[in-house]
Amino acid sequence: MKATVHVTLKDGVLDPQGKAIGNALHGLGFGEVGEVRQGKLIELEIDGNDPEAAKARLDEMCRKLLANPVIERYAIEVAS
Amino acid sequence: MKSCVIVFPGSNCDRDLATALALVTGTAPMMVWHRETALPDVDLIGVPGGFSYGDYLRCGAVAAQSPVMPAVAEAAKRGVRVLGICNGFQVLTEIGLLPGILMRNQELCFIGKAIELKVKKEGSSFTSSYEDDTQIRLPIAHHDGNYFADDETLDRLEGEGLVAFRYVDNPNGSQRNIAGIVNPERTVLGLMPHPERAVDPALGPTDGRPLFDGLMQALS
Numbered sequence: 524m525k526a527t528v529h530v531t532l533k534d535g536v537l538d539p540q541g542k543a544i545g546n547a548l549h550g551l552g553f554g555e556v557g558e559v560r561q562g563k564l565i566e567l568e569i570d571g572n573d574p575e576a577a578k579a580r581l582d583e584m585c586r587k588l589l590a591n592p593v594i595e596r597y598a599i600e601v602a603s
Numbered sequence: 604m605k606s607c608v609i610v611f612p613g614s615n616c617d618r619d620l621a622t623a624l625a626l627v628t629g630t631a632p633m634m635v636w637h638r639e640t641a642l643p644d645v646d647l648i649g650v651p652g653g654f655s656y657g658d659y660l661r662c663g664a665v666a667a668q669s670p671v672m673p674a675v676a677e678a679a680k681r682g683v684r685v686l687g688i689c690n691g692f693q694v695l696t697e698i699g700l701l702p703g704i705l706m707r708n709q710e711l712c713f714i715g716k717a718i719e720l721k722v723k724k725e726g727s728s729f730t731s732s733y734e735d736d737t738q739i740r741l742p743i744a745h746h747d748g749n750y751f752a753d754d755e756t757l758d759r760l761e762g763e764g765l766v767a768f769r770y771v772d773n774p775n776g777s778q779r780n781i782a783g784i785v786n787p788e789r790t791v792l793g794l795m796p797h798p799e800r801a802v803d804p805a806l807g808p809t810d811g812r813p814l815f816d817g818l819m820q821a822l823s
Contacts, residue, residue, distance in 0.1 A: 536706075536751065537706075537709070537751075537776070539706075539707055539708070539709050539710070539711050539749075539776070540707060540711065543711055587668075588660070588664060588665075588668060589660070591661055591664070591697070591704055593696075593702075593703060593704045593751070593752065593753075594704055594706065594751060
């Protein structure tokens, strides 16, 4: 199975990198751009064919390593 | 005082820390490769600066999962002193020995220079050889030193006197100018500045020396 984990900063956590990207886009003439937030996309190949079991394991992976709950939240997708 | 220094792939201040410890204690610390699962019998564990695992994922996140880290956490529980400097501080937050996290510097630049800090003694052996509220100068060298924690945690750190080092002129956007914190038992210190680079008069100021002297007095 293919799984995707999106790790993003929680609301209220300052994102200097997102801000720099926004400023660069403004410099390129994309004036319509408002706030920019940068995150991470992690793609994983998962053995097995039970998406629900995989999600539970991925949740554990996120809590143990892939995301830091102090500043980040995560979303898990499993495509069977 | 018996000490050891943990070495990860990508550590680059492990020798600086070993040299400082050897200078102050008269004995070279044991260098412990991160694949080890047991630690030598020591009074102090140093988690050095550098770029463990290339700062992949988050600074210190992969090092925090190294085989040696459960032994470090267990020793910390027993009261063995743990000193995490720079990347070492990041590792200690990732394994939960200290709260919060070190984020990308506010101005996004790597900063390598000497900065001014205020020291609070607050009953910790890491700061016992400094005058309370004294101002010292230590080098910083980091890209991710912007200390972040939620307001509740920050209030607790300040209320319990756990902020040992504060920037006088905040270089990186750290919440409440925090440069270094201790755990409630005051046996674990994490700080972004490099005291181990400021112990030898031949190399400039020696404001890092009292940190090691304090440990030496407490642990010998």
